[in-house]
Amino acid sequence: MVNEPEDTGLKPKLAPVSRSRFRLLRHYAEACLIVFLALGGLGLLAAGWIAAHGVSARDAPTVLEGIVARITRHLAVPAKERRRTNPIPPSTEALAEGMAHWADHCASCHGNDGRGDTEMGRNMYPKAPDMLLQKTQGLSDGELYTIIKNGVRLTGMPAWGSPGPDEDSQTWKLVLFIRHLKSMTPEQLEQMKAMNPVSPMAKEAAREADAFLSGSDAPEPSTPTHTMPQPGASRKEKP
Numbered sequence: 001m002v003n004e005p006e007d008t009g010l011k012p013k014l015a016p017v018s019r020s021r022f023r024l025l026r027h028y029a030e031a032c033l034i035v036f037l038a039l040g041g042l043g044l045l046a047a048g049w050i051a052a053h054g055v056s057a058r059d060a061p062t063v064l065e066g067i068v069a070r071i072t073r074h075l076a077v078p079a080k081e082r083r084r085t086n087p088i089p090p091s092t093e094a095l096a097e098g099m100a101h102w103a104d105h106c107a108s109c110h111g112n113d114g115r116g117d118t119e120m121g122r123n124m125y126p127k128a129p130d131m132l133l134q135k136t137q138g139l140s141d142g143e144l145y146t147i148i149k150n151g152v153r154l155t156g157m158p159a160w161g162s163p164g165p166d167e168d169s170q171t172w173k174l175v176l177f178i179r180h181l182k183s184m185t186p187e188q189l190e191q192m193k194a195m196n197p198v199s200p201m202a203k204e205a206a207r208e209a210d211a212f213l214s215g216s217d218a219p220e221p222s223t224p225t226h227t228m229p230q231p232g233a234s235r236k237e238k239p
């Protein structure tokens with residue numbers, strides 16, 4: 001015969017430890033639910049905003065987007081990188097190299113003068129910035145270097161340097177050039193126009209314009225509606 005345990009009339013009590021653990025779990029679940037609902041709400045807001053505004057790149061980003069993007073980008077550049085100063089001392093040769101590099105690779109979006117007022121630069125989202133302003137000039141040398149080398153995610157700014165920690169003197173010369181933008185002379189801007197890449201289509205348009213202006217029987221030059229940015233093409237224009 002098995003002896004039944006004596007009924008003491010007392011309910012089993014939870015140990016104090018498991019009760020506090022239970023409370024902790026409940027708080028954790030509540031916190032998860034709040035975060036989940038908040039994210040869901042933000043998602044709905046974002047969906048509504050996109051439905052109302054579309055995804056066109058023509059608009060200018062809102063002030064809030066601009067601030068969030070700049071803070072995020074700032075935080076994404078490690079402090080050690082940000083503190084770096086340009087190891088290339090300013091010299092006529094280094095500046096000339098940076099200028100030639102810029103005219104060839106960067107001017108299509110940023111313009112020879114760095115103001116970003118090109119067909120491509122002003123139709124992007126976010127737009128290519130006016131680099132003469134404090135927003136750009138206030139960035140440290142190291143920050144400019146990192147942005148050029150690694151590009152900026154979710155924007156039109158490509159990564160130009162090779163990946164990895166190696167030094168890239170070409171990129172440092174571009175940083176020198178960005179610092180020089182405010183002192184650009186009209187002669188330097190003219191020199192750069194001659195270094196801008198020109199597409200076969202723009203070359204043909206310039207040839208047609210030359211033939212028309214010189215009074216030959218050439219038909220009036222056509223104006224393509226989808227021109228690629230060709231800052232250098234204008235050097236062919238006649239007064």
Ligand code: HEC
Nearest residue numbers: 105106109126127128129135136148152155156157160174
């Ligand atoms: C295809 C277009 C495009 C080309 C080509 C391009 N960029 Fe950019 N760049 C951008 C855009 C768009 C931004 C703005 C990114 C942002 O808002 O964070 C930008 C931002 C920058 C910035 C940060 C400035 C600031 O204040 O936010 C630097 C520096 C820069 N570019 C340098 C260069 C250099 C140097 C080259 C050439 C080697 C180059 N870019 C070529 C589109 C371009």
